Amino acid sequence: MAIVLGPNRYGKAETRVVHVTRDGDVHHLRDLNVGISLSGDMDEVHLTGDNAAVLPTDSQKNTVFAFAREHGIGEIEEFALLLARHFTAAQPTIRHARVEIEEYSWSRIPSGSGHSFVRSGTEVRTALVHSDGPGGAESVVSGLKDLVVLNSTGSEFHGFIRDEYTTLQPTDDRVLATEVTARWRHRDPGRSEYGGSFAAARRCLLEAFAGTHSLSLQQTLYAMGRRVLEERPEICEVRLTMPNKHHFLVDLEPFGLDNDNEVYFAADRPYGLIEGTVLDDAAPAVPAAWT
Known part of the structure; x- marks a missing residue:
């Protein structure tokens, strides 16, 4: 050996x-x-x-x-x-x-x-x-982390696989919250106007999150990455990590109270972790850019 x-x-x-x-x-x-x-x-x-x-x-x-x-x-x-x-x-x-x-x-x-x-x-x-x-060779990846966002409605989750261990009930109205980590690769390192590009990419992420009627956090992730690529030609790839910050409706019936989607318990763990990449398939491959 x-x-x-x-x-x-x-x-x-x-x-x-x-x-x-x-x-x-x-x-x-x-x-x-x-x-x-x-x-x-x-x-x-x-x-x-x-x-x-x-x-x-x-x-x-x-x-x-x-x-x-x-x-x-x-x-x-x-x-x-x-x-x-x-x-x-x-x-x-x-x-x-x-x-x-x-x-x-x-x-x-x-x-x-x-x-x-x-x-x-x-x-x-x-x-x-x-x-x-x-x-x-050079590569430049910009990004942000710890960006916490929440939609108090406009999010559903149903039609998923059910097995003998499934207890989650389908819903057509839920709180969708996440803490976004986003990184985006510049097509031509050294030529971008980084300040303006960052502000515009961040705006695209927020607008897509707010404007997407979500059937899954995965769908929202893709919409956010797609919006950045559609509006920012200097960016060729977006990678997103989005934990699902679960908000559970509290059962207030024991206290003689109803709860019409008003009071939630915000759980910090365990949580679903959604990760994905959205890219221009003609973008140059730079494997080292993310490590």
Whole structure:
């Protein structure tokens, strides 16, 4: 039996960087969590402990801070591309860079000064970039997570398989709620106007969720992904993860009360987990884009 080293990568995870742009008395805040993974000619560090090919993860962290100061932070996709291209171009032993960024949104407090902020809910904007260096393949995946949405009506679920373990009753009126994780791949990395594209894709997701009379969460998922692709030609693939946040009608008869779809128990687990991909079948295949 031959034992060999398989695929590997290393990097610096969860570097938190906050950048403040001071425009007189009005400040602008960007709050990021940056993850870096590098791969390339790394056999010897694993096999013999020779670190000659290794850029320390501490240096990767410092690069994030230095680039935030030297270049500022615009769109997170652009910042991720800047970092990925730097690592692959600057170090001959590094053949591939993966940079993943989460951005936490802050809003200016209207009644405060220009430098007072409040966190904008739980939703997180995301970006994932892969780069093989100068002249090599690149991919850019934008997205969001923790986007909680709910329709209080306009959702049904019936006609499903019934077996000896089925207790769920069909319904033609239910609460449909989910916490959306969405990622979408750009057709031409480096050419998108990422800020406008993100805002438009998010709008498409919300409009499709609100406007779809749902017979299943799967149908809603497909409608949301389809809407993004129909309206945003720069996007070629959308992947969605949507847990079904169940809301069960509470039986109030023991208390002498009726319950005409007004009072629900929101259960956090167990939950149905719906996942799917909607894509332009002519889109270029980039397997690394999602990992």
